[in-house]
Amino acid sequence: MPSIFNKDKLEMKLVEPELEEFTWKKSSKLNAIVQSDDYVFDVKTIGPGKFSYPYHYHYNSEEIFVVLKGKITLRTPEGFQDITEGEFAFFEKGPSGAHQLYNNTDDICTYLDIRSKKELDVCEYPDSEKINIMNARSMIFTKGQEVDYFYKEDDVLNKWIKLGFEFNKK
Structure with a gap:
């Protein structure tokens, strides 16, 4: 049976990391609606002047961002580019798939984040020289x-x- 959702009817939960510039909202129940064995789904909003997660890439997961509303600036190894409503970006595994978002506008940007679900993934953060081993924690x-x-x-x-x-x- 298909899972159908409306971005405007999703309950959004504020995520407030320790650093204020990394504040966003994400759908709190979307993965309960879309019960996938292979993918994680999140609708996220980033306000003006805010970043997504730190610049990173995955060793074991692929990711797709679909901009649903607004415009966002994408950082990749190739540089910076804007992604606007209706456009999407695919991030392959490894260093060439490194990415980070920044809202360089005066409006909220809403996007769908689809990531392949793996029992174990490893993220590398080139700017801060960190490694994140992600499984149950x-x-x-x-x-x-x-x-x-x-x-x-x-x-x-x-x-x-x-x-x-x-x-x-x-």
């Missing part, structure tokens, strides 16, 4: 802590011995 780390795969694994035999494991003697 978000865990955010600074990229500066990146280490080699075998970091601190060189004494594995003694770790096993300290845990009480007895190796076969040959």
Whole structure:
């Protein structure tokens, strides 16, 4: 059965992060209406002089923004461009899909955000050098802590011995 919704009849919830310039509203019940196994749906509004999420890209999810009302400025690796009512932007996985929105107008912009739903996604934030591991919760780390795969694994035999494991003697 199709799920039909009207952007003007959705209940919008104010999202107020710690930084005032990242304030927006999003639909609080749209995902209850559109019960998808593969996608997350949100209608969002960004007021004048406000940003969407920090500049980022996903390693495991694709995203589409459809501007429903108004105009918004999009930042990508290629630079800045305006997206207006009826236009949409697709963001592929990886660095080439990096994006951020800013409302450079005097009017509210409303857009539909469709993201592929994954049990695990990783976002990278190039401006702040953060990594966000997103599953049931978000865990955010600074990229500066990146280490080699075998970091601190060189004494594995003694770790096993300290845990009480007895190796076969040959």
